[in-house]
Amino acid sequence: QLQLQESGPGLVKPSETLSLTCTVSGGSISRSTYYWGWIRQPPGKGLEWIATIYYSGSTYYNPSLKSRVTISIDTSKNQFSLNLRSVIAADTAVYYCASSSGGITMKVWGQGTLVTVSS
Amino acid sequence: DIQMTQSPSSLSESVGDRVTITCQASQDITNYLNWFQQKPGKAPKLLISDASNLQTGVPSRFSGSGSGTDFVFTISSLQPEDIATYYCQQYNNLPYTFGQGTKLEIK
Numbered sequence: 001q002l003q004l005q006e007s008g009p010g011l012v013k014p015s016e017t018l019s020l021t022c023t024v025s026g027g028s029i030s031r032s033t034y035y036w037g038w039i040r041q042p043p044g045k046g047l048e049w050i051a052t053i054y055y056s057g058s059t060y061y062n063p064s065l066k067s068r069v070t071i072s073i074d075t076s077k078n079q080f081s082l083n084l085r086s087v088i089a090a091d092t093a094v095y096y097c098a099s100s101s102g103g104i105t106m107k108v109w110g111q112g113t114l115v116t117v118s119s
Numbered sequence: 120d121i122q123m124t125q126s127p128s129s130l131s132e133s134v135g136d137r138v139t140i141t142c143q144a145s146q147d148i149t150n151y152l153n154w155f156q157q158k159p160g161k162a163p164k165l166l167i168s169d170a171s172n173l174q175t176g177v178p179s180r181f182s183g184s185g186s187g188t189d190f191v192f193t194i195s196s197l198q199p200e201d202i203a204t205y206y207c208q209q210y211n212n213l214p215y216t217f218g219q220g221t222k223l224e225i226k
């Protein structure tokens with residue numbers, strides 16, 4: 001049973017970089033046809049897709065964030081990561097990592113981690 | 120970007136009622152539509168993919184239909200544990216976009 005767990009700082013200062021890691025257990029991150037992604041949810045608001053990476057390394061970004069976002073995979077650690085640069089208060093949100101099991105739809109989600117951008 | 124418009128934004132129904140939520144896409148997305156359920160403080164849970172494909176383990180009272188731009192999500196008989204916010208999501212085009220959500224409450 002695939003399980004995902006987000007980790008990273010809960011507080012980031014404006015203009016700095018938000019870095020989150022998703023640790024995958026119960027399966028290999030190199031699994032063929034799997035996609036891995038990040039979605040966020042500002043407090044009290046709806047869901048926003050941020051980025052997705054294919055097992056092969058192909059990446060897909062939300063154009064509204066593309067200039068500030070990098071998603072990457074570390075197969076040696078069975079993890080994938082999100083970096084969001086030059087953060088502002090509007091980047092405050094619960095960040096979820098998620099995975100598909102073939103196809104693009106995110107079927108397995110982490111529990112989410114709240115990141116607050118504040119000085 | 121494809122805009123996903125859900126209706127209503129909130130609703131209050133009684134246990135046993137039939138509940139219907141609609142989702143309209145701003146352009147044709149064929150059947151590339153998911154429905155998620157999110158309970159307070161929890162991650163979203165995928166209920167339906169490809170507009171009508173019920174995920175394994177999801178109760179059969181949940182169903183989805185539609186294609187093109189108009190989609191419907193139905194709970195045939197509302198149960199207390201169905202209290203949640205429901206989101207549609209299209210994955211036909213990047214960026215993958217969500218509806219604004221429908222908050223379902225018990226009357």
